[in-house]
Every structure is written in C-alpha cells, then in structure tokens.
Amino acid sequence: xxxKGKAWKFGDDVDTxxxxxxxxxxxxxxxxxxxxxxxxxxPQFASxxxxxxxxxxxxxFGCGSSREHxxxxxxxxxxxxxxxxxxxxxFYRNAFNMGLPILECPExxxxxxxxxxxxxxxxxxxxxxxxxxxxxxxxxxxxxxxxLLRAGGLMAYVQEQMKEEQGTG
Amino acid sequence: MAMTISEKILAKHADRxxxxxxxxxxxxxxxxxxxxxxxxxxxxxxxxxxxxxxxxRERVALIPDHFTPNKDIASAMxxxxxxxxxxxxxxxxxxxxxxxxxxxxxxPELGLVLPGDVVIGADSHTCTYGALGAFxxxxxxxxxxxxxxxxxxxxxxxxxxxxxxxxxxRKWVGGKDLILHTIGQIGVDGARYRAMEFTGxxxxxxxxxxxxxxxxxAIEAGAKVGLIAPDSITEAYVKERARRPYEFVHSDPHxxxxxxxxxxxxxxxxxxxxxHLPENVRPVTEVDEVPIHQVVIGSCTNGRLDDLREAAEVLxxxxxxxxxxxxxxxxxxxxxxxAMREGLFEIFLEAxxxxxxxxxxxxxxxHMGILxxxxxxxxxxxxxxxxxxxxxxxxxxxxxxxxxxASAVAGTIVHPDxx
Numbered sequence: 001x002x003x004k005g006k007a008w009k010f011g012d013d014v015d016t017x018x019x020x021x022x023x024x025x026x027x028x029x030x031x032x033x034x035x036x037x038x039x040x041x042x043p044q045f046a047s048x049x050x051x052x053x054x055x056x057x058x059x060x061f062g063c064g065s066s067r068e069h070x071x072x073x074x075x076x077x078x079x080x081x082x083x084x085x086x087x088x089x090x091f092y093r094n095a096f097n098m099g100l101p102i103l104e105c106p107e108x109x110x111x112x113x114x115x116x117x118x119x120x121x122x123x124x125x126x127x128x129x130x131x132x133x134x135x136x137x138x139x140x141x142x143x144x145x146x147x148l149l150r151a152g153g154l155m156a157y158v159q160e161q162m163k164e165e166q167g168t169g
Numbered sequence: 170m171a172m173t174i175s176e177k178i179l180a181k182h183a184d185r186x187x188x189x190x191x192x193x194x195x196x197x198x199x200x201x202x203x204x205x206x207x208x209x210x211x212x213x214x215x216x217x218x219x220x221x222x223x224x225x226r227e228r229v230a231l232i233p234d235h236f237t238p239n240k241d242i243a244s245a246m247x248x249x250x251x252x253x254x255x256x257x258x259x260x261x262x263x264x265x266x267x268x269x270x271x272x273x274x275x276x277p278e279l280g281l282v283l284p285g286d287v288v289i290g291a292d293s294h295t296c297t298y299g300a301l302g303a304f305x306x307x308x309x310x311x312x313x314x315x316x317x318x319x320x321x322x323x324x325x326x327x328x329x330x331x332x333x334x335x336x337x338x339r340k341w342v343g344g345k346d347l348i349l350h351t352i353g354q355i356g357v358d359g360a361r362y363r364a365m366e367f368t369g370x371x372x373x374x375x376x377x378x379x380x381x382x383x384x385x386x387a388i389e390a391g392a393k394v395g396l397i398a399p400d401s402i403t404e405a406y407v408k409e410r411a412r413r414p415y416e417f418v419h420s421d422p423h424x425x426x427x428x429x430x431x432x433x434x435x436x437x438x439x440x441x442x443x444x445h446l447p448e449n450v451r452p453v454t455e456v457d458e459v460p461i462h463q464v465v466i467g468s469c470t471n472g473r474l475d476d477l478r479e480a481a482e483v484l485x486x487x488x489x490x491x492x493x494x495x496x497x498x499x500x501x502x503x504x505x506x507x508a509m510r511e512g513l514f515e516i517f518l519e520a521x522x523x524x525x526x527x528x529x530x531x532x533x534x535x536h537m538g539i540l541x542x543x544x545x546x547x548x549x550x551x552x553x554x555x556x557x558x559x560x561x562x563x564x565x566x567x568x569x570x571x572x573x574x575a576s577a578v579a580g581t582i583v584h585p586d587x588x
C-alpha cells in the first residue's frame with residue numbers, strides 16, 4: 001500500500017476528544033464524524049484536508065477514550081495514514097481494527113511541517129518527505145498485526161475463524 | 170517463574186503455566202460490556218460478521234449510561250439499538266433508565282465483575298475493576314464485537330510498573346489525590362502499554378470507593394490496567410455481591426517489575442489537575458485563585474456514596490456561591506437511594522445544589538451540564554481535555570469531591586478547610 005499527500009502537523013497527546021468531540025457521538029455515521037474531525041484543535045481542518053493527506057503527530061496520539069469513532073472520523077475525512085512518535089494503546093488497536101494505517105516513526109516528526117509533500121510505502125515502512133528531500137524508516141508493523149490487515153481487519157479475521165470452527169465442528 | 174497479578178491472571182486465562190511481558194496471547198474473557206456510544210458500532214460489526222448469538226448471555230452487559238436519559242433523537246436511536254439487541258438475544262444484563270447507573274460503578278455493585286476476572290469493555294475506564302484485582306481493560310467497538318462472538322481476545326502481555334504508597338493520609342486526601350499525584354509524576358503516557366500495580370500500607374487501608382477511583386484513572390497515564398491486590402476490604406465488598414465464584418490473585422514475592430515508584434503521602438495535600446491534561450497536577454493550595462462557574466460531583470471516578478458523604482460534610486450548613494451551578498450526580502440508583510436515606514439530599518438541596526439522576530452526562534460534554542465559552546468547572550471526573558465538558562474555550566479542573574464541594578461554596582478553587 002502506498003500513499004501520497006500533504007502533511008498536517010499536530011503536537012503531543014492529541015486526545016480522542018480533539019479527534020472527534022463526544023458531543024458528536026450521538027451518531028456513528030462516518031460522513032458526519034468526518035465533518036467534525038480534529039474540530040477543537042483546528043476548526044478548519046475537515047474542510048481543508050484533501051484525499052490522501054497524512055497526519056503527523058507527536059507522542060501518545062489518540063490518548064483518552066476508547067471510541068472507535070476516532071479512527072473512523074480520520075479515515076472518513078480522507079486521510080490516508082497517521083504517522084506519530086507513539087500511539088495510545090486503545091487507539092492503536094482500533095486503527096488496525098478499522099483499517100486505518102498508522103506508523104510509529106519518531107525521526108519523521110520533528111523535521112516535518114504542515115504542507116510538506118509526504119509519500120508513504122506501508123509495506124516497507126518507508127516515509128519520504130519530498131519537500132525536504134528526506135527519507136525515514138518507520139518501525140515495522142508487528143507480524144500479528146500484518147495477519148489482521150491481510151485478513152482485511154478484525155471482523156474479516158473473525159469471520160474466517162467462525163468458518164473454520166464451523167468446518168471442524 | 171515469579172509473576173505479577175496481571176501476568177498470573179492472563180496466564181490462567183490463556184491456559185499457560187507462565188508467560189512473559191510482550192508475548193502475544195489469546196485469552197478467554199469472563200465479562201464484556203458496551204455502552205450507548207460504543208455498543209451500536211459493536212452490534213453493527215456483530216451482525217455484519219454474520220454472528221447469530223453471543224458467546225454467553227450471562228457474561229455480556231449493555232449499559233445505556235452516556236447520553237441517557239436520552240438527550241436527543243439521535244441518542245434515543247442509539248439507545249434503541251441496545252434495547253432491541255438485548256431483547257433479540259435475551260440478554261439479562263441490559264439495564265434501562267430507572268435501573269441503570271454509570272457502568273463502572275454499576276457492574277461492581279451488582280457483583281458482575283469479580284476478582285481474578287478478565288473483563289473487556291468498550292469504554293476506556295473499564296480499567297476501574299482493577300481495584301477488585303481483575304485484569305480489566307478498555308477496547309474499541311470492533312474488539313468488543315469479536316469478544317461478544319467468541320468470548321476471546323488477543324493481548325500483548327504488558328510489563329508491570331509498581332507504585333508504592335507509604336505513610337498516613339491526611340484528612341481530605343484520598344484515592345483521587347494519590348492517582349492525580351501519580352499521573353502528575355509520570356505523565357499521561359507514563360504507563361503507556363503497561364500494567365500499573367498500586368501497593369503499600371496506604372493502599373492496604375484504602376476503602377473500595379477510593380481504590381475504584383485510583384484504578385479508574387490508570388488509563389489517564391496510558392495504562393492497560395491498574396491493579397490492586399485483593400484483601401479483606403475487597404472480600405467484604407465482593408462476598409455479598411458475587412453471583413459466581415471468584416479468585417484472589419496476588420503477585421509473587423520475586424515478580425519482575427519494569428520500574429518501582431515509591432512515595433510517602435504523609436505530607437500530601439488534595440491534588441488538582443489543571444487544564445488541559447490530567448498530568449498538570451498541583452496541590453490545591455498552589456492553584457491560582459480563579460473564578461469558577463460550575464461544579465460536577467459524580468462520574469465513574471467519584472460518584473460513589475463515600476464521595477457524596479464527603480461533599481455533604483463540606484456543604485452542610487453552607488450555600489453554593491451565587492455564580493456557581495453545583496451538580497451532584499449519584500453514579501447508580503442504589504447510591505442515589507442510600508444518599509437519600511442518609512439525608513445527604515437534604516444537605517445538598519439546602520446548599521442549593523442540583524441533584525441529578527445517574528448519567529455520565531457532563532463528564533464527556535454529553536448533556537446535563539455543558540460549559541459555555543470562557544466558563545470554568547471543577548469536576549470529580551477523570552479528563553480535562555480541550556472541549557471535554559462543552560465549548561472548546563471552556564476549562565475543567567479535576568479534583569476529589571471535598572475540594573469540588575468547597576470550591577462550589579467559595580466560587581474559586583480552595584482547600585476544604587478554607588470554607
């Protein structure tokens with residue numbers, strides 16, 4: 001999987017209330033959630049973001065609540081990927097389960113600014129910043145998570161398991 | 170091999186004799202829960218996977234507590250998804266308004282989550298049950314759906330950080346202050362991907378309500394679980410409530426800890442977390458004098474009977490400051506009734522505070538007490554992120570119930586001895 005887009009830079013500890021405020025959680029419609037993505041951090045974000053753009057953030061991205069609406073909102077807003085120094089653990093799980101690609105890459109964060117042209121090769125874990133002519137190697141996705149992604153996310157994986165169990169049962 | 174509580178519970182649920190931090194394992198789940206925000210997505214995933222029934226009807230709870238009593242049509246539609254699913258699958262642990270409470274106060278109260286359990290909840294504060302000695306952690310809706318189907322989940326075994334609290338607590342210093350201090354010291358990602366274990370003589374004499382408040386906020390340090398070894402206090406709480414067998418699990422004497430943090434709490438004051446992160450912690454007397462507009466006493470952190478008693482002790486024969494709205498939200502119907510019987514409502518109403526039916530409501534900026542731009546609240550809740558209780562230009566300060574009540578009277582953030 002490869003992506004190309006503009007960088008949107010955020011700081012440390014971007015919490016799930018910043019990604020999608022709880023006042024909008026009376027729905028799980030991805031289109032509605034997308035309109036309010038990152039609203040309290042940057043009210044213009046959802047209207048300015050283009051298909052394929054990438055969020056670049058500091059440490060502990062996605063801290064706070066367990067709401068799966070957070071990766072849903074980011075994905076539905078058209079973002080291709082989140083690259084952060086580190087991720088909060090529930091968000092990390094949710095992103096994989098929802099099929100939102102995420103990469104941990106401390107080296108890529110500091111030099112990258114909003115507006116930089118970013119290219120991501122997810123299979124290789126390589127991030128290229130074309131604006132700055134730099135290349136970064138991200139931490140590879142753990143093998144277990146690659147299996148989940150190969151199956152097409154957690155629900156597809158569970159469906160496979162159910163078929164297997166029915167087959168042997 | 171010597172193991173921690175967390176490792177022992179996981180090993181047992183993975184049918185393993187021993188295991189090590191960072192291993193990926195699959196474990197059986199004793200209890201699973203979702204609420205009116207997270208369960209609709211889980212139910213959608215459950216159906217799209219073609220699942221026909223839940224793994225065990227007795228071990229799945231659906232708790233409509235966040236936007237209930239339904240705040241608008243959209244929330245009513247979400248609550249209806251839970252109700253209909255519970256009817257369709259004949260789930261005994263669905264609790265309607267009038268019976269429901271804030272999930273992490275309700276489930277321990279009903280004896281549905283127990284020591285030694287693995288509990289999975291589609292809510293980040295599921296870690297509250299660590300206070301019972303259960304491995305309890307929050308997940309997203311899709312993970313919950315998978316658990317509802319298979320009764321199993323995969324985990325990476327977390328390394329354990331040990332926290333030792335020594336000395337003697339002063340009056341007005343409780344579990345909330347200990348956990349705020351801890352988060353202030355290690356930061357909001359200080360225990361990311363880790364198990365926290367709270368120990369020491371202070372914890373050994375800490376009432377269950379205070380233990381719940383501590384474990385509840387383990388997630389605010391990024392932790393997967395926040396465990397307390399079960400003891401006679403746990404036994405007294407659990408034995409009347411448990412509906413199935415339970416097991417007390419303790420860390421081995423030579424268990425491996427990734428790090429050990431030790432504090433003498435004897436000099437501690439009540440703590441306050443300033444906007445906009447739970448790690449911005451200061452002793453209450455070092456907080457600048459700023460006017461406040463709202464106080465919220467409630468939530469899965471501090472909406473228990475002991476918290477209401479503490480608030481009543483401060484509010485007795487006093488009035489809430491004319492500028493302040495003081496909202497008191499007992500976390501469950503049982504707590505509500507007990508508070509009423511003890512005469513606490515008389516004190517609250519005399520003080521001109523408002524008492525509400527159980528709901529998560531204002532804690533997450535849902536309803537029942539939303540802040541306007543420029544407004545400032547003191548809350549016994551767990552998060553003070555930007556926009557958490559309403560307008561993005563509002564502010565939330567986190568404290569225990571006594572500080573919140575005292576601040577409601579003073580109109581500014583004060584030590585309970587100052588009113």
